[in-house]
Amino acid sequence: MTKRSGTLSMRLALAGAIAGCATPPVMAQSDTSDESGPFAAAPARDPDIAVQEEFDAARRADTVKAWELFIARHPDHRLAKEAQQELRRLTGQ
Structure with a gap:
């Protein structure tokens, strides 16, 4: 196996692992109702x-x-x- 095909295999394996997740880890953490999560809006500019x-x-x-x-x-x-x-x-x- 060449280096290039090894990288492709790793990418495909990673893509498969991500596709198998029900929700991405970031989404799983954003279940709280406060606005301090990863998707909180930036404060309005003065x-x-x-x-x-x-x-x-x-x-x-x-x-x-x-x-x-x-x-x-x-x-x-x-x-x-x-x-x-x-x-x-x-x-x-």
């Missing part, structure tokens, strides 16, 4: 962090288009006022 990241990106770009886009996407956010000041600075208004 939306303010995402807006801050967009603001920082606009600041790095420092173009009229970048500031206009930020203001259009977040007109009521606390950073919109600062973005408007940056836009006025760039446009000379």
Whole structure:
């Protein structure tokens, strides 16, 4: 038997062993009703962090288009006022 056919035999044996299981081991452990199991959803991301990241990106770009886009996407956010000041600075208004 060559090395290649030996590897294939091992893969087929492993596939057969997995197919013979009623449920994968991970699934068997997730019977609890709490959300700390392997399939628990990640906590929601703070939306303010995402807006801050967009603001920082606009600041790095420092173009009229970048500031206009930020203001259009977040007109009521606390950073919109600062973005408007940056836009006025760039446009000379």
